[in-house]
Amino acid sequence: MKLKGKKILLGVTGGIAAYKSPSIVSLLKKQGAEVKVVMTEGATQFVTPLTFQTMSANAVHCDMFKAMDHMDVEHIALAKWADMIVIAPATENTIAKFAYGIADNLLSTVLQASRSKVMVVPAMNTFMLESPANRQNMATLKERGVIVTDTQRDLLACNDVGSGKMLEPAEIVDLIDFHLREKDLAEYIVTVTAGPTQEAVDPVRYLTNHSSGKMGYHLATAAAKRGAKVNLISGPTALSAPAYVNFVPVVTTQDMFDAVGAYFDETDVLIKAAAPADFKPASYSAQKVKKDSDMSSLQLVKNPDIAKHFGAKKTDQVLVGFAAESQNEIAFGRGKLEKKHLDMIVINNITAANAGFQKDVNTVTILHADGAVDEPGTMSKEELAEHILDQTLEILKAR
Ligand SMILES: Cc1cc2nc3c(=O)[nH]c(=O)nc-3n(C[C@H](O)[C@H](O)[C@H](O)COP(=O)(O)O)c2cc1C
Known part of the structure; x- marks a missing residue:
């Protein structure tokens, strides 16, 4: 409404x-x-x-x-x-x-x-x-x-x-x-990451995950409507680039890391709604790996940890993270919030009925750095985006 x-x-x-x-x-x-x-x-x-x-x-x-x-x-x-x-x-x-x-x-x-x-x-x-x-x-x-x-x-x-x-x-x-819309975010630059990343194995195959990008795209659109200058750094999704935002398409986690780095200094609020791949193949085969080749295992190496890296670099920025967990989500979320210097973390339990990847609704728990816990109940990702931005604005105003 x-x-x-x-x-x-x-x-x-x-x-x-x-x-x-x-x-x-x-x-x-x-x-x-x-x-x-x-x-x-x-x-x-x-x-x-x-x-x-x-x-x-x-x-x-x-x-x-x-x-x-x-x-x-x-x-x-x-x-x-x-x-x-x-x-x-x-x-x-x-x-x-x-x-x-x-x-x-x-x-x-x-x-x-x-x-x-x-x-x-x-x-x-x-x-x-x-x-x-x-x-x-x-x-x-x-x-x-x-x-x-x-x-x-x-x-x-x-x-x-x-x-x-x-x-x-x-x-x-x-x-x-x-x-x-009331332009209550007009003074701020908001950078949002969204969607999955893709890590190529060969020219045909890649590793990825189920992230649809919907949550990040709703956040970017809502922030832009509320007057913020928005950079949306997005991995490959089926969604069209929203109007009113600076759209920065990326493919790999390294690309996303580099793009966040390019916008980090100007950013007031960094919202990491993407699900970047944590691992990538240790080597890339320039030729398609044939079906009858001997490829019984795939060696992986770690990708850079975007949240951790920029959490350590933060000055007066507000950092909002997301966690997708399948068990002990509150304990994992609190740990991630502290380790990555987040101001707020939005935790999805991806096994819950009305939550997680691909869906249009979400049920989340939001943990704040000051210890506050918010359980807004099940709502559409569009409404949740507004709710997250309301809370972000409170943190910005309190600074
Ligand atoms: C079948 C038909 C379609 C029309 N389509 C348009 C149109 O798409 N845009 C337009 O500016 N005028 C169109 N016109 C012309 C306007 O109806 C005409 O200029 C009229 O004076 C507009 O009056 P109004 O601005 O008071 O509605 C069309 C006229 C007809 C007969």
């Missing part, structure tokens, strides 16, 4: 992408937002107000001069109500009106009357998007502090291939979340 209590006014204009706007309402509601919808007359040619009324559970506003059913002047009341106004899709026509201060329908009038944050999500044919007038109008809006999003490049409804396709509803909701 990332948007709980937030009031979003969605402006829908007359572009073909309006058929996707009900999904934006649905996703916003799922995140706890209250949504009201204003449609231009053009938009009602593509989707009916009834659809938005049903999805938003609120009356839909289309007409500025409709008889008032209460004593508020509608365009002023709506402008004051919203925490954020999102126009999706935004036509070239509505963008131009907004830039020039034309207020000739309910939506364009609300825009002129509003002091809230406004996000414009353009959707149009490539030539319209790139027309000199539209480029200038979008630049004018950006200069005034309006958030104007990118578009996607794809096959468009008009059969042209190019830019102009509206961002997907999930991306739009993610951007709304990003822009509405």
Whole structure:
């Protein structure tokens, strides 16, 4: 419920992408937002107000001069109500009106009357998007502090291939979340390691583990949304690089060690959510080892211990570690916290039902260097990321 209590006014204009706007309402509601919808007359040619009324559970506003059913002047009341106004899709026509201060329908009038944050999500044919007038109008809006999003490049409804396709509803909701978040980590640089590493045996085979990277990616995304400058150092995962972060892909534990070293001095908070391989093959075969060769054992050597090395080097940084244990997890966790000079360690018991690798939820115990023990219960990895960052912020503030 990332948007709980937030009031979003969605402006829908007359572009073909309006058929996707009900999904934006649905996703916003799922995140706890209250949504009201204003449609231009053009938009009602593509989707009916009834659809938005049903999805938003609120009356839909289309007409500025409709008889008032209460004593508020509608365009002023709506402008004051919203925490954020999102126009999706935004036509070239509505963008131009907004830039020039034309207020000739309910939506364009609300825009002129509003002091809230406004996000414009353009959707149009490539030539319209790139027309000199539209480029200038979008630049004018950006200069005034309006958030104007990118578009996607794809096959468009008009059969042209190019830019102009509206961002997907999930991306739009993610951007709304990003822009509405309190930036309580704005002063800090957070470096997160995530995912497994891979240690090659030969050009075909490698050693790795079951880490999915989900926990680290949620931490990086949440820290960036809360205003931190984030470096995400990630081993190979199936996840896409999150927006808003400096993404540093690595393969081996040595690569991860080197990357952490490159960012360590600028870092205020180092969160080691990765599961780097502790061992690597003692030698690498440049040729594929054949099936019928005599390879009955694999000699391993130790990889550098990233947590221990940087724990010893730490000055005033906050270090957060993770432990994945299958038994005696609290005792192992406390030992690791002390040995590696961590401020906090998040312990997963990987054998528990709702915990550990690959899952979307986690059940953890968090131990603090001052002896405090926190058991937040089972929660999604997304919620857990926020919880860990809340506790990290407390440690930062106490310094
Ligand atoms: C089938 C169809 C699709 C359209 N798609 C778009 C579009 O994607 N983007 C756009 O800027 N205009 C599009 N238009 C043109 C707008 O509907 C037109 O400029 C209208 O005046 C916009 O009014 P509004 O901004 O008040 O909604 C489309 C028109 C039609 C007939």
